[in-house]
Amino acid sequence: MPIVAALAKATLLEAVRNRLLWLTAILVVAAFGLTQFLNQVAIAETREIQVALLAAPLRVGAVFILAVFVVTSMVRESNDKVTELLLSLPAPRSSYFFGKFAGYASVAAILALLCAVPLAPFAAPPGLALWTVSLVCELLIVTAVSLFCVLSLAQVVPALAAVSGFYLLSRSMTAIQIIAGASLEGQTLTDHTVSAVVALIALLLPALDGMTQTTWLVGGAFGNVFAVFGQTAIYLILICAAALFDLYRKNF
Amino acid sequence: MTLLALGLAAQIGFKLATPPRGARAEDLPPAPGIGALRLASFGDPVALAKGLMLYLQAFDYQSGTKVPYRDLDYERLEAWLTRILELDPRGQYPLLAASRLYAEVPIESKQRSMLEFIYRQFLLDPNRRWPWLANATVIAKHRLHDLPLALRYARALQRYATAANVPLWAKQMEAFILEDMNELEAARVVIGGYLQSGSITDPAELRLLEKHLKDLEAPSSRTPRK
Numbered sequence: 001m002p003i004v005a006a007l008a009k010a011t012l013l014e015a016v017r018n019r020l021l022w023l024t025a026i027l028v029v030a031a032f033g034l035t036q037f038l039n040q041v042a043i044a045e046t047r048e049i050q051v052a053l054l055a056a057p058l059r060v061g062a063v064f065i066l067a068v069f070v071v072t073s074m075v076r077e078s079n080d081k082v083t084e085l086l087l088s089l090p091a092p093r094s095s096y097f098f099g100k101f102a103g104y105a106s107v108a109a110i111l112a113l114l115c116a117v118p119l120a121p122f123a124a125p126p127g128l129a130l131w132t133v134s135l136v137c138e139l140l141i142v143t144a145v146s147l148f149c150v151l152s153l154a155q156v157v158p159a160l161a162a163v164s165g166f167y168l169l170s171r172s173m174t175a176i177q178i179i180a181g182a183s184l185e186g187q188t189l190t191d192h193t194v195s196a197v198v199a200l201i202a203l204l205l206p207a208l209d210g211m212t213q214t215t216w217l218v219g220g221a222f223g224n225v226f227a228v229f230g231q232t233a234i235y236l237i238l239i240c241a242a243a244l245f246d247l248y249r250k251n252f
Numbered sequence: 253m254t255l256l257a258l259g260l261a262a263q264i265g266f267k268l269a270t271p272p273r274g275a276r277a278e279d280l281p282p283a284p285g286i287g288a289l290r291l292a293s294f295g296d297p298v299a300l301a302k303g304l305m306l307y308l309q310a311f312d313y314q315s316g317t318k319v320p321y322r323d324l325d326y327e328r329l330e331a332w333l334t335r336i337l338e339l340d341p342r343g344q345y346p347l348l349a350a351s352r353l354y355a356e357v358p359i360e361s362k363q364r365s366m367l368e369f370i371y372r373q374f375l376l377d378p379n380r381r382w383p384w385l386a387n388a389t390v391i392a393k394h395r396l397h398d399l400p401l402a403l404r405y406a407r408a409l410q411r412y413a414t415a416a417n418v419p420l421w422a423k424q425m426e427a428f429i430l431e432d433m434n435e436l437e438a439a440r441v442v443i444g445g446y447l448q449s450g451s452i453t454d455p456a457e458l459r460l461l462e463k464h465l466k467d468l469e470a471p472s473s474r475t476p477r478k
Contacts, residue, residue, distance in 0.1 A: 209295025
C-alpha cells in the first residue's frame with residue numbers, strides 16, 4: 001500500500017509541476033469569457049445557452065487535458081527508464097499500476113471540480129452535482145483507457161489516437177446505432193451485417209453518451225445516477241484488468 | 253527579428269486586404285439530417301442545439317451586414333428550427349424566434365408558413381409550447397386579419413393546453429375571437445362550457461368569466477367588438 005500512495009502522490013506532484021491546474025484555470029476562464037460574449041448575442045434562454053455552451057467545451061477540454069497528461073507522462077517516464085526502476089522495486093506490478101491510476105484519478109477529480117466552478121452561478125445545485133459526479137466518472141474511464149492504451153502502444157501518437165477514437169466512438173455510439181438501423185428500404189443482408197457489427201462494437205464500449213449531460217444543468221430530466229456509477233465501475237474493472245494483463249505479460 | 257516583424261506585418265496586411273464575408277440570405281445551407289446532427293453532438297444534443305440556434309440567428313446579422321429575415325429561404329429555416337427542436341425538445345428559443353422574429357416579416361406567405369410551423373410544433377408538446385401558439389393567434393388576428401385561422405389556433409390552445417399553469421386569457425382566446433367574428437352564441441356556449449366544466453377554480457377567474465358571460469347576454473353585446 002505505501003508504494004501505491006507514494007506513486008499517487010508523485011503523480012499529483014507531477015501534474016502540479018506540469019502546470020496542469022493553471023492550464024485548467026485558463027480553460028475555465030476562456031470558456032467563461034465565451035459565455036459572457038454569448039450572453040450578448042442570445043435574445044432568449046440566455047442562462048440555458050450560457051450553461052450549455054460552457055459545460056460542453058469544459059467537458060471536452062477536461063477529457064483532452066487528462067488524456068494528453070496521462071499519455072505523455074507515462075511515455076516520458078518510460079523513455080527516462082523510470083518505469084523500469086519502479087518495476088524493479090519489491091512490489092507487484094499491480095501496485096505500480098494502481099499507484100499511477102490513483103494519482104491520475106485524483107487529477108481527474110480535481111479537473112472535474114474545477115470545471116464545475118464556473119457553472120455554479122448558472123445551474124441548479126442538484127443538476128450541477130449530478131453533472132460533476134458524472135464528469136468524474138467519465139474522466140475515470142478516460143484515465144483507465146489512456147493508461148491501457150499507453151501501456152500497450154508505448155508511443156504518444158498511437159496512444160492518443162486510440163484514446164480519441166475510443167472517446168468519440170463511445171460518445172456517438174447511440175447515434176451510429178440509430179443510423180445503422182434506419183435503412184430507407186427493406187433491410188438487406190448488408191444492412192443486417194452492418195447493424196450487427198455496430199451492435200457488437202456498442203456492447204464493448206461504455207455508455208458515455210448517457211453521461212455528463214448538459215440537459216441536467218438546464219432543468220431537464222435527471223439521468224439514472226446508479227446507471228452512471230454502475231457503468232463506471234464495470235468499465236473500470238474491465239479496462240484495469242486488460243491493462244494489468246498486458247503489464248504482467250510484458251518484458252521490460 | 254526583421255523576419256518576424258515582416259511575417260507579422262504580412263499576416264495583418266493579408267487579413268486587412270481580405271474583404272469581410274458578405275452575408276446573403278442564400279448563405280443559409282439546407283439543414284442536415286437529424287442522424288448527422290446527433291452524430292455531431294457526440295452524445296450532448298442540448299449543447300449542439302443551443303449552438304445551432306445562435307448560428308441560425310446569425311443569418312440575420314453576420315459579418316456586420318444585415319440580412320433581412322424576409323430574404324431567408326423559409327423552407328430551409330423551418331427545417332433548421334425543426335432539427336433544433338428535435339435535438340432539444342425542452343428548448344423554447346426556436347419557437348420564440350419563429351413567432352417573434354421570423355413570423356414578423358412583411359410577406360404574408362412567409363408569415364403563414366411560420367405560424368403553421370408553430371402550430372405543428374405546439375401539437376407535439378402543448379403544455380410547454382402554448383405561449384408561442386398564443387402569440388401566433390395574436391399575429392393571425394391582428395396582422396393577417398385572418399379570424400378563421402386565429403380561431404383554429406385558439407381552439408387548439410383551449411383543447412390541448414390543459415396544464416394548470418396555462419393562464420385563463422390563453423384558454424379564453426377562442427371566446428374573444430368568436431365575439432370578433434360576431435359568433436356571439438358560440439362565444440356564450442364556449443364561456444358557459446368553461447364555467448360548467450369545473451376546471452376553473454380560481455374565484456377571481458370565475459367572477460371575470462361570469463361577468464363576461466353576462467355582458468355577452470346583454471342586448472348591447474349584439475354589436476361586434478372592434
